[in-house]
Amino acid sequence: MNASTTTSTKYEQRTIHNPDGIGKFYMGREIAHVMGHTGAMWLERPSREAEEQPSKIVNALELKPNNVVADIGAGTGYLSFLMAPTLTQGKVLAVDIQPEMLDIINFFKEEKHIDNVEPILATLNSPNLPPESIDLAVMVDAYHEFEYPYEVMEGIAKALKPGGRVALVEYRGENPFIMIKGLHKMTQKQVKKEMQTVGLTWQETKNLLPQQHLMLFIKA
Ligand SMILES: C[S@@+](CC[C@H](N)C(=O)[O-])C[C@H]1O[C@@H](n2cnc3c(N)ncnc32)[C@H](O)[C@@H]1O
Numbered sequence: 342m343n344a345s346t347t348t349s350t351k352y353e354q355r356t357i358h359n360p361d362g363i364g365k366f367y368m369g370r371e372i373a374h375v376m377g378h379t380g381a382m383w384l385e386r387p388s389r390e391a392e393e394q395p396s397k398i399v400n401a402l403e404l405k406p407n408n409v410v411a412d413i414g415a416g417t418g419y420l421s422f423l424m425a426p427t428l429t430q431g432k433v434l435a436v437d438i439q440p441e442m443l444d445i446i447n448f449f450k451e452e453k454h455i456d457n458v459e460p461i462l463a464t465l466n467s468p469n470l471p472p473e474s475i476d477l478a479v480m481v482d483a484y485h486e487f488e489y490p491y492e493v494m495e496g497i498a499k500a501l502k503p504g505g506r507v508a509l510v511e512y513r514g515e516n517p518f519i520m521i522k523g524l525h526k527m528t529q530k531q532v533k534k535e536m537q538t539v540g541l542t543w544q545e546t547k548n549l550l551p552q553q554h555l556m557l558f559i560k561a
Contacts, residue, residue: 351491361524363488368535373486373524376416378441384416394550398481399423401547401555402508407431408476411461413468413497414483418446421458424479432457434475436468466492470500477501481510482553485527494539498560507541507558510550519552532556 351367358364362371376383390396398420404410407430412421415435425433435446435458443460450458463469466489468478478497487493497507512521514528533543533556541558548554 359524361522365488367490368531368538370485370527370531370535371524372488372490373522375438375486375488378439378445381417381442381445384419389419393552395420395481396423397549398479398508398510398555399427401549402477402479404428404477405431409434409474411436411468411470411475411478411497411500413463413478413480413493414487415446415460416442416483418442418449418458418460420479420481421446422449422453422455425455425458428457431476432459434459434461434470436461436463436470438463438465463493465489466496468493468496468500470496472499473502475500475502475505477506477508479508479510482512482525484509484532485511485525490535491538494536494541498539498541501560503560505560506544507536507560509536509556509558510553511556512553516552521552529554529556 353366355364359371362373365372404427408428409431410424411434413436415421415437418435421433421435446460461469509532511527512519514526536558542561544557544559546554546556
């Protein structure tokens, strides 16, 4: 080990690294900075539906009315509130590490008169979900900034009911024409490698979004 590099079993810390990242590497990938709550307006921008077509994600998930869905890295709950109306006998657990994001989710719950979105405060290394409690975990543009991806995914895998699914949406790392910072994109190859490590099996990738891929995994 040289002076500029420290390693743990799963992670490596480097002093020379991309300024958009935290200098911590996991399975060859540098982890990006967390998007702070002051960027909340960006998540709610009116042009988002036209640019990213997030409602297509909800259609593609084939949710059942009684499903319990965890939206991990929920931010302002943009996706949570899109999914909630379909879950007439179920609910969304909107999980985030920033209490300010959960405040916004609580504000929107009242504004939109939607009761079945439950904010949950996570820690950096745990989604704080009970074992075998969720049918599906959704992560939209969030996983690449988890500081402890292995531990969080292990927590998610434990929280899934048998046969439960994970849906991971990230900007396509394979495509250099997608004008998003490199560390905010992921390749399918990298995602598959990281999910396999926590025992999740790739099922399919849906290429229905303009800039992101929607990858589906199942807990065996
Ligand atoms: C770029 S935002 C995306 C928000 C939302 N998914 C959306 O698409 O509108 C990423 C969110 O992930 C959250 N986050 C980062 N690390 C996390 C972790 N370890 N556990 C849960 N949430 C996390 C951040 O606080 C932030 O709100």
